[in-house]
Amino acid sequence: MADVSEATYDLLRAHGLTTIFGNPGSNELPFLAGMPDDFRYILGLHEGAVLAMADGYAQARGGAAFVNLHAAAGTGNAMGALTNSVYSHSPLIITAGQQVRSTIGQEVMLANVDAQSLPKPLVKWSCEPACAQDVPRSISQAIHIANLPAKGPVYVSVPYDDWAQEAPAETKHLLTRATTTAGSLSADQLATLVDALDRAENPVLVLGPEVDAEYANDDAVRLADALGAPVWIAPSPSRCPFPTRHRSFRGVLPAAVQGITDALVGHDLILVAGAPVFRYHQFVPGEYLPDGARLIHLTSDPGEAARAPMGDALVGGVRDALSRLADSVTPGRRPVLPPLPDIPQARTSSERVHPEELFELLRGTAPDDAVYVKESTSTTGAFWSQVDVSRQGSYFFPASGGLGFGLPAAVGAQLANPDRQVIGLIGDGSANYGITALWTAAQYDIPVIIVILKNGTYGALRWFSTVLGSGETPGMDVPGIDFTAIAAGYGVTATAVRTGDDFVRAFKTALGSGKPAVIEVETDLTEP
Numbered sequence: 016m017a018d019v020s021e022a023t024y025d026l027l028r029a030h031g032l033t034t035i036f037g038n039p040g041s042n043e044l045p046f047l048a049g050m051p052d053d054f055r056y057i058l059g060l061h062e063g064a065v066l067a068m069a070d071g072y073a074q075a076r077g078g079a080a081f082v083n084l085h086a087a088a089g090t091g092n093a094m095g096a097l098t099n100s101v102y103s104h105s106p107l108i109i110t111a112g113q114q115v116r117s118t119i120g121q122e123v124m125l126a127n128v129d130a131q132s133l134p135k136p137l138v139k140w141s142c143e144p145a146c147a148q149d150v151p152r153s154i155s156q157a158i159h160i161a162n163l164p165a166k167g168p169v170y171v172s173v174p175y176d177d178w179a180q181e182a183p184a185e186t187k188h189l190l191t192r193a194t195t196t197a198g199s200l201s202a203d204q205l206a207t208l209v210d211a212l213d214r215a216e217n218p219v220l221v222l223g224p225e226v227d228a229e230y231a232n233d234d235a236v237r238l239a240d241a242l243g244a245p246v247w248i249a250p251s252p253s254r255c256p257f258p259t260r261h262r263s264f265r266g267v268l269p270a271a272v273q274g275i276t277d278a279l280v281g282h283d284l285i286l287v288a289g290a291p292v293f294r295y296h297q298f299v300p301g302e303y304l305p306d307g308a309r310l311i312h313l314t315s316d317p318g319e320a321a322r323a324p325m326g327d328a329l330v331g332g333v334r335d336a337l338s339r340l341a342d343s344v345t346p347g348r349r350p351v352l353p354p355l356p357d358i359p360q361a362r363t364s365s366e367r368v369h370p371e372e373l374f375e376l377l378r379g380t381a382p383d384d385a386v387y388v389k390e391s392t393s394t395t396g397a398f399w400s401q402v403d404v405s406r407q408g409s410y411f412f413p414a415s416g417g418l419g420f421g422l423p424a425a426v427g428a429q430l431a432n433p434d435r436q437v438i439g440l441i442g443d444g445s446a447n448y449g450i451t452a453l454w455t456a457a458q459y460d461i462p463v464i465i466v467i468l469k470n471g472t473y474g475a476l477r478w479f480s481t482v483l484g485s486g487e488t489p490g491m492d493v494p495g496i497d498f499t500a501i502a503a504g505y506g507v508t509a510t511a512v513r514t515g516d517d518f519v520r521a522f523k524t525a526l527g528s529g530k531p532a533v534i535e536v537e538t539d540l541t542e543p
């Protein structure tokens with residue numbers, strides 16, 4: 016008869032979860048002792064990096080990822096990364112080792128006290144099974160909850176004396192279970208939406224990360240073409256749902272109430288798909304909608320639908336809805352939009368590399384199907400103006416702005432996508448929160464290229480201080496960091512450059528190396 020450990024590994028294998036991202040403690044050793052040969056363990060040196068690597072891996076592969084953390088301390092270290100995963104709807108199955116079941120109440124060393132509550136509200140569901148025999152079924156429940164819409168991270172705490180217990184024979188039924196959603200628009204809902212779009216004088220699409228996560232980018236293009244409608248990316252984007260050189264593309268909406276309303280003036284129907292309404296950031300009160308505009312929201316997340324401050328919402332599959340709308344609206348009712356103007360000439364700098372120049376150089380040097388993982392918070396405007404993002408799964412950004420996602424997530428995305436070059440674009444402030452992932456990239460030969468934009472300061476905070484009028488505050492500068500020395504210390508080849516030509520040379524060398532590489536670029540400070 017199988018024990019709980021064997022039954023659990025059989026279950027993980029049945030779901031394709033044979034990669035374990037982790038950092039172990041004594042509570043986890045009995046589980047890891049049973050790891051079969053067809054599994055691989057990816058060790059991260061800090062649980063924030065472990066979780067962010069798993070998040071990047073899951074988002075890049077379009078599937079779930081399995082994580083094993085150490086009790087409460089490991090879970091606590093991962094909570095910062097979880098603030099992103101819960102909003103990027105990343106299906107992460109997170110397990111944490113617990114002390115021996117009979118000693119938890121005594122709060123002995125390494126007891127994860129009230130484990131089920133610890134990760135809330137940053138997980139979709141959490142549990143500590145009531146007995147060893149329920150561990151496989153609880154992990155099965157966690158896997159299905161993580162993958163059902165709206166997807167998200169889940170957490171299971173397992174006492175380490177459970178693994179050797181005998182598993183009930185009934186666990187065999189778990190291996191073949193499938194849970195899928197049939198959440199598509201009804202014929203009536205579709206007809207009503209088609210009628211609204213056909214009647215609209217000047218509709219506009221606002222697209223969010225779920226469009227890219229559900230591989231609905233092409234459906235969104237078909238709908239925009241059929242409507243002859245402009246397209247904006249919803250504010251604070253963690254993914255890129257629409258090709259940025261398509262004639263409909265109008266940019267990323269600002270993360271401010273009045274800013275969005277001003278951008279959408281003149282549209283009488285605003286169709287938001289796959290994004291919350293909206294992820295505002297700087298607090299700039301104003302009118303939620305332009306005069307005469309109606310907002311309709313498509314999302315698979317009932318929470319997003321319910322908490323929006325305006326508009327009507329339809330909860331269902333975003334890809335199914337966009338595809339059927341594209342097939343059903345009346346094409347050609349509006350003039351074809353003109354082609355986009357050429358990408359503007361990048362600004363340059365005499366002393367350092369201007370971020371616009373850096374991104375222009377990348378546009379001309381990186382492979383067309385490159386994957387960008389960005390966490391350089393003051394250069395978002397420069398990125399969107401200069402880089403041509405045209406494929407699904409080409410852009411990732413921390414969904415809650417929680418730093419420490421970018422560098423590890425780039426490592427995880429490269430592990431998931433060996434056929435596409437992953438390029439991390441990481442600020443010299445952000446790099447420090449997940450820097451230990453460089454060691455993992457070196458240890459497992461993960462050929463990610465990490466470009467560190469070194470402007471010596473927390474650039475986004477400098478910009479925010481002007482928005483808030485807070486002036487010069489302590490803790491804004493990060494001078495004197497040598498990322499080439501740090502990278503070398505973790506076993507990654509690194510180059511420091513100060514000119515565009517030197518950057519291109521270093522980047523081309525890194526592209527061909529098949530190894531991880533860090534390029535530290537002295538950059539100008541620019542506004543977001």
Ligand SMILES: Cc1ncc(Cn2c(C)c(CCOP(=O)(O)OP(=O)(O)O)sc2=O)c(N)n1
Pocket residue numbers: 095390391392393394416417418419441442443444445446448470472473474475476
């Ligand atoms: C975990 C964490 N800590 C602190 C912050 C606050 N923060 C910080 C510290 C930023 C500056 C990042 O600086 P950078 O060097 O990475 O990039 P830029 O210079 O391009 O802004 S932006 C921002 O929101 C955060 N978002 N997340």
Ligand SMILES: [Ca+2]
Pocket residue numbers: 442443444468469470471472473474
């Ligand atoms: Ca910086």
